Amino acid sequence: RKVSKAMREQLLDKIPKDLIDLLKAIEKIAKKRKEKVYMVGGIVRDIILGIPNKDIDIVVEGEGIAFAWDLKNELNGEKIVVHEKFKTAVVIVDKDLKIDVATSRVEYYEYPTSLPSVDYGSIREDMYRRDFTINSLALEVDYQKFGELVDFFNGYRDIQNREIRILHNFSFVEDPTRIIRAFRFASRYDFKIEEETERFLKDAVENGFLKKISWPRVKNEFKIILGDKNPEKALNFLEKYDVLKNIHHNIKLTEKMKKHLEELNSLGEMFSQLKLKKWIMAFLILMEDLKSDEIELIFNKFSFSQDFRKKYEFGIKKRSEALSKLKKADKNSEIYDTLNEISFEVLMLIYLEGKKSSREKIRKFIFDLSKIKPLVTGADLISVGYKPSPEFRKILEDALYRQLDYKGITKEQLMSNINKF
Ligand code: ATP
Known part of the structure; x- marks a missing residue:
């Protein structure tokens, strides 16, 4: 020293x-x-x-x-x-x-x-x-x-x-999380994995040591990789060295996923005000080709919370349905109705898959429609004599949809419609 x-x-x-x-x-x-x-x-x-x-x-x-x-x-x-x-x-x-x-x-x-x-x-x-x-x-x-x-x-x-080197020969055996970490640093800094280190790494993978890492630790390393600037680089490594396969035998990094992951980097700036979590979007891209039960299994392994599941599992399952509905949606209310229940991170996936007109609709929804405050509220309905009931929600939704479709419509006009109901 x-x-x-x-x-x-x-x-x-x-x-x-x-x-x-x-x-x-x-x-x-x-x-x-x-x-x-x-x-x-x-x-x-x-x-x-x-x-x-x-x-x-x-x-x-x-x-x-x-x-x-x-x-x-x-x-x-x-x-x-x-x-x-x-x-x-x-x-x-x-x-x-x-x-x-x-x-x-x-x-x-x-x-x-x-x-x-x-x-x-x-x-x-x-x-x-x-x-x-x-x-x-x-x-x-x-x-x-x-x-x-x-x-x-x-x-x-x-x-x-610019080399990644372990400190001793048993490093990967002692803690196989380091296998994932090696790729994380190699891709983030554009470093190469030193020859001998690479040999020990391959040995550790071949001898099944990845199976010894606990899921919370895999999740933690993955979150960091997926949130990094170019996750596709690290994921390429993980695919090449059979690490992804060890997470779930059906996760394969397809060309389409790589394209989406790259595009995600440019979306980042465009949508930065939304404060979306990049690792979630990248994670959902990785799940793109999996069937529902496979996705569920991975969500289980990663112990995602109920809230997380509700938000994203539902969204990814509904994704293709939403995209085809969106293509046909013309009126603001139709766009709103199609996208309203989908989390923004999933909307980004639909955005990546969509063509120009669908992308415009998503942008319109995010930056305009989703921010509009309803002119008519529950309190307004009660003030004209409605009792809270299941019908309530429908009336409010109708009023909002009319508000979205007729620019400049006033609260009075909306209310007069409701009174005729
Ligand atoms: P980042 O910038 O992504 O946070 P980092 O190097 O700070 O990178 P951390 O995961 O925060 O990474 O870990 C902090 C430090 O702890 C590392 O620099 C490393 O020295 C040590 N460390 C973390 N994980 C391990 C591990 N599995 N085995 C040995 N040392 C580790």
Whole structure:
């Protein structure tokens, strides 16, 4: 481990000003508590790559939880969430900033092969447990070595060479989630998987180790991949290396899906105001060719909530029916009636499949029709003597549809129609 002064300065230059301020606050507490603290993992990797990352992870060689309380007080943070069992805490400073604080573990005896370094106490152990060398870097937040890179496993070199490399031969066997993670990082950063690492990865897949990952962990990794910028790249890898097949034997990445996933990237900007969850849309695209019972099985495996199911399972089943109805819909009310009960994420799938005129109708629905406030409300009906009844809903729907179809119609005109009812 060797850090030149020039490199330290080069690194510090890449850290945004607000993060430097934050690190200084962390340093102050470290000094007071006489503990060593490091910023670790993904954020260090991304600083070197010059990519913004808001997930701040720090490791304390000492009492992580007590440190986190001090940090919360120092920063006037909103909240702290403590996990006693794992000796970790999350300091929620405000809605845009949260800091994960971990305690560096000290059970050296579990790892007889790697001797603790005297200088670096347990941080070496902590880094050794990481998935890839590119994620095994730590940045000193120490008052004497502030900004120095602690690099035990040549992570810096691998970032420079754009390579994903495991830290030891049993890495994928020890935690097969790393198989999915390898593809996630390879595709996100356009890195290649180093030759030997690739061999170990293939061995692990061939020997069925993917089956050992719990579904919540698969789900978690998938959510991140599908929400990333170009999910089709990672999915291509997952298909090529038989990982998708292990999720469900019928999930196949078709050319149509790839096209849709690519198009999704451009939709992102167009529909960004809708705050749609990209991973959900990408996930639904993956389900495109599956039958109802297969979709249900996957939704079960991923333990989606009832709400989620109602919203999306129903939608994907109704998708083709909605598209053919939409083609024939001319009046605003017909468009509204076709699309109203479908979640926006599913509407995006219909949009991808639809031709120009259907796409226009969907856009009209999302940006115009769905926002229109009904002129006639339930209270209006009650005021003219209606009693709440099943008929109610129908009358209100009729009034709204008329409102949608006759631009400029007034509430009085709508009410006079209702009174004649
Ligand atoms: P992202 O930017 O997608 O959040 P990240 O590298 O921060 O990427 P996380 O999944 O948030 O990824 O994990 C944070 C850190 O924890 C990683 O950088 C890595 O060092 C470590 N880590 C996460 N999962 C594993 C794993 N399965 N095995 C070993 N280390 C892991």
